Amino acid sequence: MSTIIPYKTPCLECHYRDLKNRMFPTCAVAGVHPPIVNIISSLEVSEAVRIITGKNPNLMNKMLFCDLRNLGFDIVQIHRREDCPVCGLKPIEKTIKHEVIEEICGRGGKRTFVVAPRENLELNMNTLYEVLKTKGYIRVRANLGINMAYNQKAISILKSGVMIAKGFDEREEVLKIYKNIIENLGIPWTRVE
Ligand SMILES: [Zn+2]
Numbered sequence: 001m002s003t004i005i006p007y008k009t010p011c012l013e014c015h016y017r018d019l020k021n022r023m024f025p026t027c028a029v030a031g032v033h034p035p036i037v038n039i040i041s042s043l044e045v046s047e048a049v050r051i052i053t054g055k056n057p058n059l060m061n062k063m064l065f066c067d068l069r070n071l072g073f074d075i076v077q078i079h080r081r082e083d084c085p086v087c088g089l090k091p092i093e094k095t096i097k098h099e100v101i102e103e104i105c106g107r108g109g110k111r112t113f114v115v116a117p118r119e120n121l122e123l124n125m126n127t128l129y130e131v132l133k134t135k136g137y138i139r140v141r142a143n144l145g146i147n148m149a150y151n152q153k154a155i156s157i158l159k160s161g162v163m164i165a166k167g168f169d170e171r172e173e174v175l176k177i178y179k180n181i182i183e184n185l186g187i188p189w190t191r192v193e
Contacts, residue, residue, distance in 0.1 A: 001043060001044070001059060003060055005051075006087065007087050009060050010061060010081070010084075011080075011086050013087070014084045015078045027105045046058075062076065062078060099116075100192060101115045111167070112165065112166045113171055113174045114163070115165070115178045117160075117161040118193065119191055120160045121192075122161075123160075123161055124185075125141075129141055132157070132181070133148075135148070136148040136149050136150035145158040145159060153167035154167060165177070165178075
């Protein structure tokens with residue numbers, strides 16, 4: 001864990017050059033030991049409070065390694081790199097590819113996917129309800145989202161257009177359902193991808 005203040009302290013790229021998310025197993029595959037989430041999130045909150053109250057965060061220019069297996073907490077000093085492609089003297093402009101669908105941590109032992117449009121679709125929840133009720137059993141209907149049962153699986157769609165699909169085997173199947181819903185709502189796919 002480190003607290004990054006953009007262009008003031010080292011960014012992740014300064015320290016871990018060319019680190020790719022894809023090089024690591026996702027939490028859906030490797031799992032997450034729950035206590036580490038509590039510990040790190042609490043530390044992050046205390047760092048945020050320091051920033052909000054005008055103090056320097058404790059992990060500025062530092063990286064904390066937390067090893068619960070052996071109960072070790074090590075802090076090392078890290079430095080900004082002038083040749084960093086992100087925050088250095090000559091940054092390289094890179095556009096990040098938008099992934100419409102991603103698999104996240106499984107819920108209740110079932111594969112779970114999130115579909116996220118590139119922009120907030122501000123869905124009309126009444127129209128969404130009319131479309132969804134023809135496809136499955138509506139379990140929750142609220143102002144900001146609708147949850148429904150769909151062939152032993154679960155789908156939630158939020159007003160923003162984000163969809164969470166639980167219990168599906170293939171991302172293609174999830175994407176197909178999402179495309180169909182978007183089409184039924186009369187929203188052009190260019191707003192999604
Ligand atoms: Zn950097």
